[in-house]
Amino acid sequence: MSALRSAVASTGRRARYADIFPWVTSPFIVGAPMRVMAGPNLALAVSRAGGLGFMGPGAKAQDTAVDLAKVKEILESQCTNDEKLFAAFQSTKRLPVGVGFQLWNGDLPSATSAVQEYQPCAAWLFAPRNGQEELDEWAVKLREASPGIQIWIQVGTIREGAEAASSAHRPDVLVIQGAEAGGHGRAKDGLGLIALLPEAADRLRESGIPVIAAGGIADGRGVAAALSLGASGIALGTRFLASNEARISKGYQNEVVRATEAAHSTARTHLYNHLRGTFGWPEHWSPRGITNMSWQDHIAGVPFDELKQRHDVAQESGDKGWGPEGRLATYAGAGIGLIHSVEPAGVLVQRLQNEAKEILSGLAH
Amino acid sequence: MSALRSAVASTGRRARYADIFPWVTSPFIVGAPMRVMAGPNLALAVSRAGGLGFMGPGAKAQDTAVDLAKVKEILESQCTNDEKLFAAFQSTKRLPVGVGFQLWNGDLPSATSAVQEYQPCAAWLFAPRNGQEELDEWAVKLREASPGIQIWIQVGTIREGAEAASSAHRPDVLVIQGAEAGGHGRAKDGLGLIALLPEAADRLRESGIPVIAAGGIADGRGVAAALSLGASGIALGTRFLASNEARISKGYQNEVVRATEAAHSTARTHLYNHLRGTFGWPEHWSPRGITNMSWQDHIAGVPFDELKQRHDVAQESGDKGWGPEGRLATYAGAGIGLIHSVEPAGVLVQRLQNEAKEILSGLAH
Known part of the structure; x- marks a missing residue:
């Protein structure tokens, strides 16, 4: 067997x-x-x-x-x-x-x-x-x-x-x-x-x-x-x-501890790669991460240039750049709720x- | 713990x-x-x-x-x-x-x-x-x-x-x-x-x-x-x-035994529901099934009315209606390869x- x-x-x-x-x-x-x-x-x-x-x-x-x-x-x-x-x-x-x-x-x-x-x-x-x-x-x-x-x-x-x-x-x-x-x-x-x-x-x-x-x-x-x-x-x-x-x-790490229910709180998207200035990933792959305002705004139709500007401002704000109201990349897996x-x-x-x-x-x- | x-x-x-x-x-x-x-x-x-x-x-x-x-x-x-x-x-x-x-x-x-x-x-x-x-x-x-x-x-x-x-x-x-x-x-x-x-x-x-x-x-x-x-x-x-x-x-069952690698051989789609004449599923759900010619043609852009016609012909063909060259719904889970x-x-x-x-x-x- x-x-x-x-x-x-x-x-x-x-x-x-x-x-x-x-x-x-x-x-x-x-x-x-x-x-x-x-x-x-x-x-x-x-x-x-x-x-x-x-x-x-x-x-x-x-x-x-x-x-x-x-x-x-x-x-x-x-x-x-x-x-x-x-x-x-x-x-x-x-x-x-x-x-x-x-x-x-x-x-x-x-x-x-x-x-x-x-x-x-x-x-x-x-x-x-x-x-x-x-x-x-x-x-x-x-x-x-x-x-x-x-x-x-x-x-x-x-x-x-x-x-x-x-x-x-x-x-x-x-x-x-x-x-x-x-x-x-x-x-x-x-x-x-x-x-x-x-x-x-x-x-x-x-x-x-x-x-x-x-x-x-x-x-x-x-x-x-x-x-x-x-x-x-x-x-x-x-x-x-x-x-x-x-x-x-610390702001990123806090999110890994806070977030639950990955089906609703994470997504696979290249958006955060692009906001960080990373382009060129082969098409076979994309990253899962905890979503935040960058994703919400993207879904709502805010153009990329505007998202990028808001992202870069958030990047200057230290640990507040992460979290549900934040805008920075928070790559994480579906086990976050554990x-x-x-x-x-x-x-x-x-x-x-x-x-x-x-x-x-x-x-x- | x-x-x-x-x-x-x-x-x-x-x-x-x-x-x-x-x-x-x-x-x-x-x-x-x-x-x-x-x-x-x-x-x-x-x-x-x-x-x-x-x-x-x-x-x-x-x-x-x-x-x-x-x-x-x-x-x-x-x-x-x-x-x-x-x-x-x-x-x-x-x-x-x-x-x-x-x-x-x-x-x-x-x-x-x-x-x-x-x-x-x-x-x-x-x-x-x-x-x-x-x-x-x-x-x-x-x-x-x-x-x-x-x-x-x-x-x-x-x-x-x-x-x-x-x-x-x-x-x-x-x-x-x-x-x-x-x-x-x-x-x-x-x-x-x-x-x-x-x-x-x-x-x-x-x-x-x-x-x-x-x-x-x-x-x-x-x-x-x-x-x-x-x-x-x-x-x-x-x-x-x-x-x-x-x-x-038997044609359906043969497919459950034959198919492997669900990541490539199955999809979640309402296409087969619609081909079978089932409409009205609440939007929260959709079915996974083994894909076949109906799906391939759909992806290639063949209009629904044509797909439906081909599906209904396949339905008359008995067990040959299923399989990679078939067109009938073959709902199945990702464990098919086992x-x-x-x-x-x-x-x-x-x-x-x-x-x-x-x-x-x-x-x-």
């Missing part, structure tokens, strides 16, 4: 993670590489708590090297030999965090040079302009620059996953992102994880590539659900935006694990 | 189901009331296997009474005293199946008269034109006609659920339908179950009303996931379309239960 095979297989995969990332504990919790907001402190806090933290791309391509240097500095100054994480770093010489790259406007030479110099344990590739060909190019160059680096590819459809799995430069891990995800996801052909994940797991089973679930998960219930659906690990983004270590404005407080990322990782374990054990008996 | 409380609470709720529906086994599997396609044979097969089967509304309002009479006839002619289900029927005088009513074009007098005469154990209410007021009117009249009947209300948003829970005529059970569902669901404010269900469970906790998950679930993985998210039971529609007992054309065979409904119920139990027990250890 496919469901059972999948559940059994995922157990084997967790064991493999522990070989590659010897500090991780179960269930495998991953901090997603949110652009700018997932920096050195967040990524390292997730890893130190037994997960795997990724840093997002920075505002500039060179920021990746700066952030990796910072990870190294914190590790060497704050961690001690009795931390499993530090021991792994010392024996492998690999930084126990991953880095994310947004390919369509990424810079491959900076990426390879940062990875070569600092040797992060994994790279998470996302949003190529030219599909698998571009993913392959990055995978090849990053593996050349850092043999043994784990290549993770994030997809939002089964066909992207199947294409990546059949490539000669196939990834070590596939992240399956459901339609509930915040930030950029599939614009038109996304699907909810509850249907997408098991079908993707079935389709990818022969490849042996493990599957990580992403999108709309914010507590132990979602973690337990994703494991049930066949995931061997769970990536969370929005939940970690409401952590002490996130590199985020997030009620800002907490240390390490506390979150351990609670997610404990909740999931208690739920599964309660349901099994 | 809310997640844990929820998991614990749902265990208590399962115990309560066994008081009301003494033949049900765990996990609680529900056959959804698909219009016409869920008839007496399907509903009773689901209940006899330890679930609770609902019959859908018929093509005419009077069909509900005809279908209920048929359930009674099968029960009395085929079931024996040693079946828990039959014993429950004999002691309670209630039919061990439920009936579904689509309110906006339903007929309340026929419904109350059918329920009074045949005493089904539960009624599932869906799609009022006038919101909670109309749901209340149906709940009151059905409870008058059949004191003790379990009133289930299906919602697709948290605010609908909260409104129903705070009504003086609140339901006994709330079915939370995610955006992955087939047939009619929320047109614009649907959300994937993985985010919708736990937030709904949190919001409804104080009411004590148990929550059933629906939408996109087709195997034991989805059942285990929904339980993890806080559901106390799982309703499946599309999975039971591919059962021997479904009242469905369905690979037509099987007896009772076999499905028991496999869903066994798979879920094995997955949960495997993950707990």
Whole structure:
């Protein structure tokens, strides 16, 4: 029976993670590489708590090297030999965090040079302009620059996953992102994880590539659900935006805690990208975020130039730029209604694990 | 911790189901009331296997009474005293199946008269034109006609659920339908179950009303996931379309088995309603179905009158009217990629239960 095979297989995969990332504990919790907001402190806090933290791309391509240097500095100054994480770093010489790259406007030479110099344990590739060909190019160059680096590819459809799995430069891990995800996801052909994940797991089973679930998960219930659906690990983004270590404005973070009922309070739209001056995203993707006055006015027909002017004024107002009366981009996932407080990322990782374990054990008996 | 409380609470709720529906086994599997396609044979097969089967509304309002009479006839002619289900029927005088009513074009007098005469154990209410007021009117009249009947209300948003829970005529059970569902669901404010269900469970906790998950679930993985998210039971529609007992054309059923990758092969649209001559659905809802030539031609700009003509010709062609080259309505959910065979409904119920139990027990250890 496919469901059972999948559940059994995922157990084997967790064991493999522990070989590659010897500090991780179960269930495998991953901090997603949110652009700018997932920096050195967040990524390292997730890893130190037994997960795997990724840093997002920075505002500039060179920021990746700066952030990796910072990870190294914190590790060497704050961690001690009795931390499993530090021991792994010392024996492998690999930084126990991953880095994310947004390919369509990424810079491959900076990426390879940062990875070569600092040797992060994994790279998470996302949003190529030219599909698998571009993913392959990055995978090849990053593996050349850092043999043994784990290549993770994030997809939002089964066909992207199947294409990546059949490539000669196939990834070590596939992240399956459901339609509930915040930030950029599939614009038109996304699907909810509850249907997408098991079908993707079935389709990818022969490849042996493990599957990580992403999108709309914010507590132990979602973690337990994703494991049930066949995931061997769970990536969370929005939940970690409401952590002490996130590199985020207070006004933005308050919104992640405040907002509920994502069906009514979020939308997928390029409006906020454009208001921020970001153009050129490939058409396959668009971002989910919490809506505010920019969106309300847009719906009401206010022309873009006027919206842009109001947006730029709001940007000068500090934390008041966010919120229902605000105008600034507030990318977030559909799990916002499950997030009620800002907490240390390490506390979150351990609670997610404990909740999931208690739920599964309660349901099994 | 809310997640844990929820998991614990749902265990208590399962115990309560066994008081009301003494033949049900765990996990609680529900056959959804698909219009016409869920008839007496399907509903009773689901209940006899330890679930609770609902019959859908018929093509005419009077069909509900005809279908209920048929359930009674099968029960009395085929079931024996040693079946828990039959014993429950004999002691309670209630039919061990439920009936579904689509309110906006339903007929309340026929419904109350059918329920009074045949005493089904539960009624599932869906799609009022006038919101909670109309749901209340149906709940009151059905409870008058059949004191003790379990009133289930299906919602697709948290605010609908909260409104129903705070009504003086609140339901006994709330079915939370995610955006992955087939047939009619929320047109614009649907959300994937993985985010919708736990937030709904949190919001409804104080009411004590148990929550059933629906939408996109087709195997034991989805059942285990929904339980993890806080559901106390799982309703499946599309999975039971591919059962021997479904009242469905072979051409339609073949499509449910054939189609995969719902993100690309299904759409939410009223086109097929209109081609079938069904107009007047309240704007909140629209149906998901497998797309075919009617949709392709519509996208390509073929006018409705021409589409209708081609549709009506296809309707004369029997089972060839369905399929990628067909033109007939093929309502189905996003779980289609998980369905690979037509099987007896009772076999499905028991496999869903066994798979879920094995997955949960495997993950707990």
